[in-house]
Amino acid sequence: MSLKERLGLTTEPLYLMDGSAFIFRAFYAMQSMQRSDGFPTNALFIVTRILLKFLKDEHPTYFGFILDGKGKNFRHDIYPEYKANRSATPEPLVQQLEPVTRAVRTLGLHLAISENCEADDCIASLAARYKKERPVIIIGADKDLKQCLDDNVFLWDPGVKQEKLTTVADFREETGLDPAQWPDFQAVIGDSSDNIPGVPGIGPKTAAKIFTEHGSLEAIRDHFPSLAPAVQKKFAEHLDTMFTYRRLTTLATSECANLTLDHFRVSPVDAEKTALFLREFELRTLMKDISALGPLLAPSGHMASTTNDPSDGPTTLTTGSPKPVSAQMSLFDSPGSAAPAAAPLKQTEPAGTQRSLKITAVDDISSLPDCAGRRVALVAVGDVLHRAECTTLPPLLGMAAPSPDRSVSFADSAGLPASENQQARNGSTTQTGDAEPCALHLHLAGDTCEYRYTGSLTALAGYMTKAEYIVTPDVKALLTTRTGWRAVAESRWFDLGLAAYLLDPEDRDYSWRRLSARADELDLPAENPARLALAIAGDFERRLQGGDLTDLMRNLEIPLIRVLADMEEVGIHINRAAFAEFLNEVQRELDRLTRTIHEAAGGPFNIRSAQQLGDLLFNRLGLKPKGKTKGGQISTSQAVLEKLEGEHPVIDLILEYRKLEKLRSTYLEPMPKMADEQGRIHTTFNQLATATGRLSSSNPNLQNIPVRGKFGPRMRACFTARAGCKLVSADYSQIELRVLAHCSQDPTLLEAFRNDEDIHSRTASVLFDVPAQDVTPDQRRNAKTINFGLVYGMGPQKLAQELKISLNEAKAFIERYFARLQRLKAFYEQVEADARENGSVTTLIGRRRHVPDIQSGNNQLQSQARRQAINTVIQGSAADIIKIAMLRTAQDAQLKSLKARLVLQVHDELLLEVPAENAQAAAERLADIMSGVRPGGKPLDVPLKVDYGIGSGWHEAH
DNA sequence: TCGCCCCT
DNA sequence: AGGGGCGA
Structure with a gap:
């Protein structure tokens, strides 16, 4: 659907494209693409492709491609450091600038070069001037442009992965700010890409809070005494500089006075010239797009100018459901074939396709049928159309917004992810925290109707507690909205993303968008997402059962969701x-x-x-x-x-x-x-990120905080327990090697761990034929490296690099090692054989990863797959163990009564925050739980040793 | 997008 | 071996 339609515009809009930004982005998005003589064409290709698609979809009447002029502008006069961190533009990019301008002109479009200001200023000025007479759609991604938003000014980012259309209402929902406040906001939080430092210690989170009370920098200055003391302190030295920064973040609105609307009137495309141009730069793949322009082409040829009616294609008679744009993959997309006049040929649906269910719009929970004892699917769907409808709802922070990854993030926000999320989580705003979704589809199994619900999420959660079984793409997203979903019994959830992950942990994409692409295969119409979700769930359940993964899903991963949601909410x-x-x-x-x-x-x-x-x-x-x-x-x-x-x-x-x-x-x-007001940082734990079953952490990543080197200890000491509390850190000692000892039953390893020996010294003594007490530090270090290599699948390549020895020496080392530890060798061979036979390997508790490349004829691929297979068994089993420990820890009555809260997991380490007086008891209990884990109900054949520490800071506790 | 570098 | 974040 075109932007005009999506926005319901009746007047021809003026489109203004931030050309420089797209060229820059395109250049870095696609590496090395060149003409046969070596001339770089990567940026040219992408920009031309964007323009062609834009022309085809939008049929613009007024369009400006705005480029940055050369040299300095007024911002450099105000602030010499402005963009001083930028390095020179790469030569291959510079070379493409001229061809890009030619491409623009060849396509009948017009460009303007901003003078004495940046392209953004020129865009802002033109938008300010013309928004009174017609809509303005800015095509760009720079966040500065958000300040231009207005009732009649829209921002569109065609995106590399996900396009995004923003209206002023969207902006207000997402940020709680008015566009006019954006420069003030940016001035305070800073912008590292423009080398604007902002006010130190003030992040988007704090800033948003300040700006809801004090609308501008002036207000902050004038009401300075009424600010919180901590905030006062941070602003004290920046009360002047922040005004300078704002002059940098504010876009000009009266530049480019020489440009008038007539400059931007779009001309027809000269097909011949365009073809010549594409040929000149060898962009052959774009040739087919010329004919797709159809009616936009200049009438030089004789092609019939068919009216292109946007409302072609089969129409479904469902109410309220958006028509998926993807459905119109036309068979007539090939060049040369003019579209047949108004004859929708592919009207007939494939035989057997189930009919669309009627969709009933509901915004009041009492209008939904009773779901007690029933199977229900709950899917949030949304696109920009839905968002627009949503603006009639009260603007709420943490409102459900369509999220490009997974299903929907119920506390999503485009500009300020962390801050908004935290506000939603902490409930620290004046909002109720009752997030309202755009369009939640729900379907009750067996019903002949699907419901599109737009009411309160809290009410929905209450209603859902009675359901027998709830299928949804992302349970944690619901739990972290804090709208009562924790009341739903754990056993009732079925998380589609999690199921897909367990079935194929290497897939990487478990978004609802992706999962729902199976509509065709399941012979169901995409118009009924919730019914589709139920069908997918049924399929997943069968496949989980077939792969012996049900137990893992039900008794480990699903219960873990809540533990992770709690940890995220608590923060550190x-x-x-x-x-x-x-x-x-x-x-x-x-x-x-x-x-x-x-x-x-x-x-x-x-x-x-x-x-x-x-x-x-x-x-x-x-x-x-x-x-x-x-x-x-x-x-x-x-x-x-x-x-x-x-x-x-x-x-x-x-x-x-x-x-x-x-x-x-x-x-x-x-x-x-x-950090939030309490000085706590909330990471996101991703349960679907790794191929081995480990967790990952992001926004920020708290699993890679420095620990070694000159600065490690000091860095970790900055992470602390809150007043009156201590941090308790407990970590498994050598968990992966212990798993290896258990799995391989190698007597040397078993004995070493049973006697609690230093495993690296023991390995060294076996490897170098010396008594344990005579092992030199050097020998021990080498043995340690080999032991690491062992866990990673022992590639001679890596080992040679690590030990700084030749490849042959490394190979000899490995051979010698395996000659001494025969059982270990047998185990590796067994893993490989299993992988070959089943195409997959499994961990101690049956987590599975596919390794098809083990069959590959390509030696490189095959070796890689072999290492992955071995590492998955070991690393994955270790991940199983700590996940079990997390569950036990979270459910432990004693730790609960000690008020111990899990705050972090770092692969083999768990971190608790505990009232100081309970720290010792909690630490001992935690260590007991961790070492007492029995994967699959049986203890390992070696003890699981756990070390722990207590301290005010993480460094001290570790 | 890649190179680099932090973690287990 | 498995990750995530930053800057160009």
């Missing part, structure tokens, strides 16, 4: 002051290093750019390259730099710079901004 406390002080020191040190490095280099350059760094090291300083990257560039990786250490003093400085920069950009700067 950070010491803000420690973060701030650390950041300050690191920033000072970075500044110092930058100066020194630039001095040594004889001029300023971007140290973060691997390209510019490589140029300095290998061209100007004449050092010898030691390695290459896959892309053919000269590597500047740590391994290479370490080899060059001592050859030039800057190497050390650069390594130090990298470490500090990583620390700053990944941890010190963003994390304090993600």
Whole structure:
């Protein structure tokens, strides 16, 4: 559906495209594409493709492609550091600028180059000028553009993966702000890509809260005494600078006065010229799109200009349900064949297709039939059309919005994910926290009707507690809305995403969008998503049963959902002051290093750019390259730099710079901004992310907080328990090697663990034929590396690299190792044989991963699959064990009475927050639970050793 | 998108 | 071996 239709526009809109941004994005989105003479065409290709599709879909009357002019603009005068962190535009991109402008013109479109300002300013100015007379649709992704939104100004991002149309109402829902407040908001939170620091310690979360009370920077300044003391402190030194920042984040509205609407009137496309152009740049795949333009083509040829009626194709008689756009994959898409006049030929549906069910719109819970004892499917569907309808509902934070991944995120927001989520979670806003969905489809098994529900989520949760069984694509998304869904008994849930994950953990995509694509296969119409969900669930249940995965699903993964939701909600406390002080020191040190490095280099350059760094090291300083990257560039990786250490003093400085920069950009700067009012950070645990069964953590990732090196301890010390509490950390010792000992029954390993020996020393003594007490530290280190290799499937490649020995030496090492530990070798061979026979491997409790490549004729692929098979058995079984431990921990009565709360899981470690006086007892209990795990009901043949610690900070506890 | 680098 | 985040 075209944008005009989706927005219900009656006047021809003015489309303004942020051309520079798309060229830039296209250039990085697609690597190396070139004409046969080597001329780069990647950005040209993508931009041209976007334009062709846009023309076909929208038939614009007024369109402007706006490009950034060269040189500095007023922002650099205000603030010299503006975009100072940007490196020079890559040459291959520069080369494509001219061809892109030709493409634009050839397609009958017009471009404008902003002068003395940026493309965004030009767009904002044109939008401000023309919105009074017609709708303006801005095509772009830059968040600055959001300030242009108005009743008559829309923002559209065709996106790489997911397109997104934003109206001013959407913006208000998502942010709680008015577009006019956006520059103020941005000025405060900062923008690293433009080198605007913002107010330190103020993240989107805090800022949103401030701006709901104080609408502008002026209000913040004028009502300064009424701010919370903590906030006052942060703003104190920035009351002036924030106004400067706002001048940077505010787009001009009176630039580009010379441009009038007539400039942007779209001309017909000259098919011949376009074809020539595409041929010139060898963009053959786009040729077919020319004829698809149909009526837009200039009447040079004789092609019949068929009216293209947007409402073609079969219409279903269901009420209220959106028609899926994908259904119109036409058989007549090939070039040359003009569309047959008004004759929808493929009207006939395939035989046997079940009829669409009627959809009943309901917004009051009492109008739904009783679901007691019944099977129900609940699916949130939504597209922009639905969103538009939704704006009639009261604007709520945490409103259900269509989410590109998985089903729907009930606390989704585009601009401010973390903050909005947290507000929804903490219930700390003035809102009720009762999120309202756009369109929840529900279907009661056996019913002849499907319901499209737009009422209160809380009411729905209450209603649903009576259901026998609830099928939905993402249970955790419901639980984290805190709208009463925890009242639904665990055993009643069936999580479609989880089922799909257990059936194929390597798939990566468990979105409802993806799952529902099976409508055809199941012979069901996509118009009834909830009924489809029930059908998919039935299919999944059968397949889980067939794969012996039901027990894993029902008794581990589904119960774990709630545990994870709770952990996310609790969050972990950070010491803000420690973060701030650390950041300050690191920033000072970075500044110092930058100066020194630039001095040594004889001029300023971007140290973060691997390209510019490589140029300095290998061209100007004449050092010898030691390695290459896959892309053919000269590597500047740590391994290479370490080899060059001592050859030039800057190497050390650069390594130090990298470490500090990583620390700053990944941890010190963003994390304090993600904390809520109580100073707690809420990660998201992803249960469907890994191929082995481990969890992952994101937004932020709390599973990769530095621990080693000069800064590790200090970094971890910044994560603390709240006042009056302690952190308890307990981790499995060598869990993967213990699993390996158990699975292989290798006597050496079994004995070592049963006697609680140092496993690396023991391995070394076997490997090097020396008594355990005579093992040298060096030998132990080598043995440790081999033991790691063992867990990863023992590739000689990796081992050689790790031990810094030759490939042949590594191979000999492995051979020697297996000669001494025969049972281990037999176990590896067994895993491989099983994988070959079944096409999959399973963990201790039957989690399954497919490894089809084990049959591959390609040696590389086959070896890779073999390593994956082995690692999956070991890493996956370890993951099973800690997941069981998490469940036991969360359900333990003693820990509950000690008020111990799970806050983190880091693969082999669990972190609790406990009132200080209970810490010791909780730690002992936790360690008992963890070491007492019996996967599959039987204890392992080696003890599961657990170490624990207690402390105010994570470092101390670890 | 890739390269780099943090974690188990 | 399995992850996630940042900057170009």
